[in-house]
Amino acid sequence: MVTLAEVARQAGVSPSTVSYVLSRKRSISDETRRKVEAAIESLGYHPHAGARALASNRSNILALMIPLRSDMYVPVIMEIAMAVTTEAREFGQDVLLLTKDEGTAGVRRIAGSGLADAMIVMDIELEDDRIPVLRETETPAVLIGLPADPAGLACVDLDFEATGSACVEHLASLGHRDIALIGEGEGVYKRNTGFAARTLTGFQRAAAANGIRAVHRSCEGTYESTAGVLSRILEERPGTTGFVVQNEAAIAPLLSLLRLSGRAVPEDTSVVAICPDQVALQSSPRLTSVSIPAEEMGRQAVRQVMAQLETRDAEHVSQTTLIPPTLTVRESSARKS
Amino acid sequence: MVTLAEVARQAGVSPSTVSYVLSRKRSISDETRRKVEAAIESLGYHPHAGARALASNRSNILALMIPLRSDMYVPVIMEIAMAVTTEAREFGQDVLLLTKDEGTAGVRRIAGSGLADAMIVMDIELEDDRIPVLRETETPAVLIGLPADPAGLACVDLDFEATGSACVEHLASLGHRDIALIGEGEGVYKRNTGFAARTLTGFQRAAAANGIRAVHRSCEGTYESTAGVLSRILEERPGTTGFVVQNEAAIAPLLSLLRLSGRAVPEDTSVVAICPDQVALQSSPRLTSVSIPAEEMGRQAVRQVMAQLETRDAEHVSQTTLIPPTLTVRESSARKS
C-alpha cells in the first residue's frame, strides 16, 4: 500500500506538504505541486480512507437508507439510488447502502460510528420512528418523502397533492365528468406513507372544485385485483370515462382490460398515469402522465445534504422542497366524445 | 462522540481489554465482560469505523458495483443489491454502492484507498476491462455473471445455458414442435453480456436434441417491438405454439397481444418465461417460468467473498458457482392440443 509518506519522500517534500497539496487548504508553489502530483501519479497513490476519516472527522460517505421490499415501484427507488450515487461522486462522496429494516438501530449505528457524514432516508412514513433518532443524534439528514412533522429536517418529495389535482384538472379540461383514481394497495395507505394520501387529497379537492364525480379504489396491482377494481368501478359508475392510475403495476393490466372490454383508449376512455416517463413511453398507447422525478429527487437530496455539511453550525437551513408536478400529454387522453 | 477509552474508564479496565471484549480475540473473564458490556450499553458506544479500519487494516465494507442503466431487468438488480446488503450485515459488513460507469478507475480507487475489503461486481461483460484490474490489484472479488476467462476469480451466476435447455425441454415434453425464443434487445447481445448468448446456446442445443424447430428473435421489450417480433414469427412459422421469453419487459405485451389475436394461453399457445417469480405470479395467467434467483445470487456472492477474506493467503479458492435453473410449471403452459 502506498502511503502519503512515500509520496512525500519521492517528491522530496514533507508529508504535511503533500497533504496540503491534496486538500488545497494552504497555498503551495506551482513547482512543489507539480512534483507532488507527479509522485502521486507515478506511485498510483490513493489516500487511505480510514486514516483520513480518523484524522479529519469526515468519512466522505453518505448513507442511503432504502426500503427492503417496498410497495413503491422498484425502478423508482433504483433510479433515485443511482442518482444519489452519481451526484454524490460529484462531491467526492461515496454512498453506503442501508436497508430500512435496520430501522432506528441502523441510524444509531451510523451516527455513532462516524461511518457516514450524513444520511439520506427514503420511504418516509408519516410518524417515522427514525426521525426522532435523527434529531437526537443531530445527524445531518435529508428525507425523501414527507413526514407529518418535518420541523428541523430537510425533505425532498414530489408535490403529490398538486399531482392528484393536476390529473383531475387535465381530465376535466377534456370534458370528463366521471373519473376514478386507481390507487396503491391497501398496505400503502395503512402504512401511513403520506404520498398516497396526499395524492388522494389533491384528487378529491380538484374534483370538488371542478364539479366532477370522482371515486377512489385501492388496487394491489395484479391482473386479478385490477380486473376486480375496474369491474366494480364500471358497475357503480358506468359513465366513468377517465382514470388516474397511481399504482404503476396496475397500468399494464388496466390497459389490457380496457382493450378487452372494447373501450378504446383514448377514444372512449382517457387514462392518466403517475409514473416514471420510461413506463409511460413503454406502454401502448403512450400514456399521458405526471412523471415521478426520481433523478431530480436523488440529486436534490444530495445537494441539500452537502449544503448542510458545509454550513454545519450555521443556522439550520432545513427546507422542504416539494417538486411541482409536470403533466405530459401523450396518447392516452383525449377530449370526451 | 463516545470513545473506547471512555468505555474503559467507566468499566474500570484498560482500553485494550475493551477492545478484546469486542473482538473476542483473547479470553475475558465473565465479570469483566459484563462490566464492559454494561458500560458500552450505558454510554451508547459505537466503535469509530475509521479508526478501526486504520488500525486493523479492515474496513468491514464490501463494495458493490452495479450497472447505472441497464438492459438487465431493474428489479433483478435491486433484489440482488438488497440480498447482498442484508447478507453482508449478517457478517457485520456494510455495503458501498458503486456504479459501473466508474469503471476501472473506480476499482483502482477502492482497491487503493482501503475503503472496502472486497468487491462484488455485477453486469459482467465477456471481456470486462475491470477484470484485469481486479487481478492486478489482488482485490478479493466475486463477479455476478460470467466472463470469457474467469480464471482466478470467483463467479456466481444462473446457469443460463441449462436454463435455455430446460425451457425447450419443458415445451418439447408438452408436445410442442415449433417454438420461438423472444430474447433481449440487440444491445445486450452486442455488449457481450454472456448470459443472453448462453441462453440462446442452450435453447438451440436442446431444440436440436429434441428435433424441434426453433427460432430466435431479439426484442427491445416495448409494446411495439414485441408486436413486430411476434407478427414476424407467426408469419414465418404460423405453426409456432411455444414461446420462451427472456426479456421480462416483453412479457406483458406478449400476453396482451396473444390475447388480442385470439390465441388462448395455455390452450392454443404455451409461454415459458425467464424472470423473477414475482413477475411470473403477477401475470395472468400465472407464468410457467425459470426464476432468476436474484436473492440467492446475492447471498452466494457475499458468502464467497467472505470466505475469500477469511482464507486470505490460503490457496485461492476461486470457484465458479453456476446455480442450476428451476423451472416451475404454472398456468401458461400446457400439452399441445
Add this chain to the structure above:
DNA sequence: AGAAAGAGTCGAAGCGCTTCGACGATTGGC
C-alpha cells in the same frame, strides 16, 4: 513441590492521515 502452560489483564506502539504552530523568505506600505 516445582516447572510448564494457560487465563486474564495491561501498557505502549503504531496504523496513515490532518492540522496547528513555527519559521524563513518574500513582498508591500510608509
Add this chain to the structure above:
DNA sequence: GCCAATCGTCGAAGCGCTTCGACTCTTTCT
C-alpha cells in the same frame, strides 16, 4: 529601509482503535 503581513514549507501532535509482548495468577502435569 524597516516593520508587518503573507507565502510556502516543515515538524510534531494526535485522531480512536488494534495488537504485541509482558506480567500476574491459577491450574495442571510430572
